[in-house]
Amino acid sequence: MGNRLLEVNNLKLSFFTVSGEVKAVDDISYHVDEQEVIAIVGESGCGKSVSQMTVMQLIQMPPGKILGGEVLYKGKDLLKYGPRSNEMRMIRGAEISMIFQEPMTSLNPVFTVGDQLREIIMVHKKVSKKEAWDLGIQALKSVEIPDAETRMKNYPFEMSGGMRQRVLIAMSVACDSKLIIADEPTTALDVTTQAQVTDLLMSLVKKMKTSLVIVTHNLGLVTRYAERIYVMYAGKFVESGTTEDLITNPKHPYTAGLLSSVPKITGEKQEKLKPIEGFPPSLIDLPPHCAFLPRCPYATDECAYGPYPPMRIVGDNNHMCACYNCIGGQ
Amino acid sequence: MGQYILKRILISIIVVFLVTVFVFALIHMLPGDPARLYLGFEASEADVQEMRVKMNLDKPWHVQYYLWMNDVFHGDLGDSLLYRRPNLDIFKERIPRTVSIGIPALLISVPIALIFGIICAIKRGKWIDNLLTFFITLGMGTPVFWVSILAIYIFAMWLKLLPIQGYVSPADNFNQYLYKATLPVLCMATHMIAGVARNTRTYMLETLNQDYIRTHRAFGISERKITAKYALKNALIPVVTVLGFQVRVIIGGSLLIEQVFNIPGLGTLLVLAVNNRDYILIQNCVLMIASFTVLVSLIVDILYGYIDPRIRLSRR
Ligand SMILES: Nc1ncnc2c1ncn2[C@@H]1O[C@H](COP(=O)(O)OP(=O)(O)OP(=O)(O)O)[C@@H](O)[C@H]1O
Ligand SMILES: [Mg+2]
Numbered sequence: 001m002g003n004r005l006l007e008v009n010n011l012k013l014s015f016f017t018v019s020g021e022v023k024a025v026d027d028i029s030y031h032v033d034e035q036e037v038i039a040i041v042g043e044s045g046c047g048k049s050v051s052q053m054t055v056m057q058l059i060q061m062p063p064g065k066i067l068g069g070e071v072l073y074k075g076k077d078l079l080k081y082g083p084r085s086n087e088m089r090m091i092r093g094a095e096i097s098m099i100f101q102e103p104m105t106s107l108n109p110v111f112t113v114g115d116q117l118r119e120i121i122m123v124h125k126k127v128s129k130k131e132a133w134d135l136g137i138q139a140l141k142s143v144e145i146p147d148a149e150t151r152m153k154n155y156p157f158e159m160s161g162g163m164r165q166r167v168l169i170a171m172s173v174a175c176d177s178k179l180i181i182a183d184e185p186t187t188a189l190d191v192t193t194q195a196q197v198t199d200l201l202m203s204l205v206k207k208m209k210t211s212l213v214i215v216t217h218n219l220g221l222v223t224r225y226a227e228r229i230y231v232m233y234a235g236k237f238v239e240s241g242t243t244e245d246l247i248t249n250p251k252h253p254y255t256a257g258l259l260s261s262v263p264k265i266t267g268e269k270q271e272k273l274k275p276i277e278g279f280p281p282s283l284i285d286l287p288p289h290c291a292f293l294p295r296c297p298y299a300t301d302e303c304a305y306g307p308y309p310p311m312r313i314v315g316d317n318n319h320m321c322a323c324y325n326c327i328g329g330q
Numbered sequence: 331m332g333q334y335i336l337k338r339i340l341i342s343i344i345v346v347f348l349v350t351v352f353v354f355a356l357i358h359m360l361p362g363d364p365a366r367l368y369l370g371f372e373a374s375e376a377d378v379q380e381m382r383v384k385m386n387l388d389k390p391w392h393v394q395y396y397l398w399m400n401d402v403f404h405g406d407l408g409d410s411l412l413y414r415r416p417n418l419d420i421f422k423e424r425i426p427r428t429v430s431i432g433i434p435a436l437l438i439s440v441p442i443a444l445i446f447g448i449i450c451a452i453k454r455g456k457w458i459d460n461l462l463t464f465f466i467t468l469g470m471g472t473p474v475f476w477v478s479i480l481a482i483y484i485f486a487m488w489l490k491l492l493p494i495q496g497y498v499s500p501a502d503n504f505n506q507y508l509y510k511a512t513l514p515v516l517c518m519a520t521h522m523i524a525g526v527a528r529n530t531r532t533y534m535l536e537t538l539n540q541d542y543i544r545t546h547r548a549f550g551i552s553e554r555k556i557t558a559k560y561a562l563k564n565a566l567i568p569v570v571t572v573l574g575f576q577v578r579v580i581i582g583g584s585l586l587i588e589q590v591f592n593i594p595g596l597g598t599l600l601v602l603a604v605n606n607r608d609y610i611l612i613q614n615c616v617l618m619i620a621s622f623t624v625l626v627s628l629i630v631d632i633l634y635g636y637i638d639p640r641i642r643l644s645r646r
Contacts, residue, residue, distance in 0.1 A: 025603055055549060058544055058547055058548055083453060084553060089550045089552060091550075092547070092548055092549060092550040093548065093549035094550060097548070097549065098548045100541065100544070100545065100548075102541050105540065105541040105542065105544065106541045106542055106544070106545045107542055108542040108543075108545070108546070108564070109542070109564070109639075109640060110563050110564055110567070110637075110638065110639055110640075111560065111563070118548075119546075119551060120549040120550065120551070120556075123549070123550045123551060123552075125552060155640070155643065157639075157640050158643070168545070171545075171549055171551075209468045260640035
């Protein structure tokens, strides 16, 4: 694999709200290498989007507050720059791009797609208006939008959800970002469009030698694409490893639960799907012990009295897990 | 867009119609006999009766209404009972005076209000937002006549900078106009700033919280450009309707301000007409004001449709 592109160490972010401190991102560490595709997987509300927006420094502060950690991009700590700094601004869109969960509302309704695309290109490249427009057309073509020239003059409301998500992808590739963060890029779309958009994103990433972080709650979806997976639960990572290791040999009961709730394509007879029982906890006033404890079929006394189990190496290839009773021993 | 405009025009016509019916009914419920008032208390009962017939007051209401509308459609706004001359002439004389106070007030208040609103939204929660919001709230809660009286007290009676009251047309003597109109214009402007500023602040805050603003940020667009271009256009669309509303505020405000500053405009005219039961003047004056207000709303609605591509481009 290539060089380390992004390295996040012990990142912590909380929202300070009237009802208390929401520990949305609680001490997470991960990394992405050049041309690598990784996935961050977890149930709704576990902090996936917030963690990625923290990396981009797009969280409103207040109520959000970064409580620690570092975000090393090509060795430089982005957090040192501050959210409103010019340095951070030049990284957004040109080095790291983010595609959001909500294609329907993520484009400005009163400007044409071309206006919005051109603006981004002109922020990051020294080109004339005309050249920027042409680059915009090229970007739309690269995401396989037919009639790119006329589409440039369209307003977002004249496009379908899938088309808008393609526009957002075009925005992230228009300035040759090295890293694309795709936050559930397809959840809002219908199933056929989902597959098309995902395939498009993957082929673009391969072609442009870009690294990709896919954020999703659907473990089944990413096993086809991601090289490594991080499993997130209640603001923390609970397991990480290569996709291969993680699906054949899940160590954390939560990962195992996620896997058994995914329909398997192979296998002679259709296995019964077992959703994980119970609900994820509120991120306010989390207990000192493992947050998964109330839903965990493997829980022991140690889990209830011990502190939160730290991430530790449990297998080859840096397979890590935060659990006292990892499945299969250790 | 075509159908959108057509619909607005239709609604406007209906509104004006309803206003005329309403005013007509209201006036005819007022106590006092216009014929008697017209002729004076010494006039004989026979003369009054004759006058009633001449004024069509003996006919049923719907006939009276029809006769009024018939006149209006023939360009005849009737004669004032009070002034004993054509209403149209009176209007021609008075409208420029009200406009000469209202338009400068509008021109002063709108940019200030927009800037206040935007500053508040960008600096939300900071001291400057709190300060401006305090004044805006104060402005919204303070009646315009009270502001006017306070202004007269401070600037005219105490500092002796400006006259207490009076009016000179800018066409007659521009310097005198400036001298006399400054206080009423400023009072009117103060009265108008609060509403627009508060709405701008609200819309701007709402816009800055939208997902697409996050997208602009996520792609490195500068904060300045986001507020001044991408957010502002979204926020201004609803503000345009508020501007239309300001025309109504001017008319309402002129009723009071013209009284306080003794300006012989439409506001004073309407008050005089009501006090003297000059029903022909009242109903035509209200008709004129209503038509004008509705016309402004119509223009604003069309403008709104034009700024918002979602309406402009909808084929139906
Ligand atoms: N501005 C905010 N103020 C307070 N709490 C917030 C704020 N934004 C997010 N949160 C909380 O942070 C937690 C994590 O939210 P996040 O959007 O990251 O979840 P997610 O994992 O992306 O879920 P989903 O799959 O639904 O997108 C949630 O509990 C949410 O309520
Ligand atoms: Mg999310």
